[in-house]
Amino acid sequence: MPIEQQPPLDALVAACHWIGTKGWCPATGGNMSVRLSGQHCLITESGHDKGSISAEHFLTVNLQSGEVDGGRIPSAETGLHTLVYSLFPTVGAILHTHSVNATVLSRVEKSNAVILEGYEMQKSLGGQRSHLDRVIIPIFDNSQDIPALASRVADSHATVPLQYGFLVRGHGLYCWGRDVKEARRHLEGLEFLFQCELQLRLLEAK
Ligand SMILES: CSCCC(=O)C(=O)COP(=O)(O)O
Numbered sequence: 001m002p003i004e005q006q007p008p009l010d011a012l013v014a015a016c017h018w019i020g021t022k023g024w025c026p027a028t029g030g031n032m033s034v035r036l037s038g039q040h041c042l043i044t045e046s047g048h049d050k051g052s053i054s055a056e057h058f059l060t061v062n063l064q065s066g067e068v069d070g071g072r073i074p075s076a077e078t079g080l081h082t083l084v085y086s087l088f089p090t091v092g093a094i095l096h097t098h099s100v101n102a103t104v105l106s107r108v109e110k111s112n113a114v115i116l117e118g119y120e121m122q123k124s125l126g127g128q129r130s131h132l133d134r135v136i137i138p139i140f141d142n143s144q145d146i147p148a149l150a151s152r153v154a155d156s157h158a159t160v161p162l163q164y165g166f167l168v169r170g171h172g173l174y175c176w177g178r179d180v181k182e183a184r185r186h187l188e189g190l191e192f193l194f195q196c197e198l199q200l201r202l203l204e205a206k
């Protein structure tokens, strides 16, 4: 079935399996969600292999309180998803991955952002029209204190607006889109751009 016609949860489960085949969520890394309404999203239950996850492993979370029904444990990073949904009413899906490229680039780059410039593939990101423009992907230092990390992301967004996603240093990428289809395109585009950036830096260092 074309992705546009799939129920959002089916599209998200398919995205998780695709991410698994790409090797972007080893072990139980990563978490994914889809908006249900202005008040709720569905998010992965904590601790599953996302490459083999199924629909029953998604929990409904209240976007304001972060609470879930039924005593099950949502992703440990739920607070970052609920933050992004609250900042952007048009965001419909969020993908968080732990690829090698995102993890390494976020450590190699010592500043607080990766700046992507000069790549045709920047146009894989919604609204980008030219390789000559600059796409800023902020980097935040990792923390096990997710409310504190979310608060730093929110503060930074007030001065440097988030666009497509952000990196968490030594941890991975958060990215999103209007729906699962766009979030997948943004993830694939950003992963390609991160790999280019790393290879360029390696070659230019020689
Ligand atoms: C080995 S994964 C460490 C936790 C993490 O960063 C992650 O993305 C997965 O956590 P979750 O609770 O969503 O399974």
Ligand SMILES: [Zn+2]
Pocket (backbone or CB within 6 Å): 029, 030, 031, 077, 096, 098, 171, 172
């Ligand atoms: Zn993570």
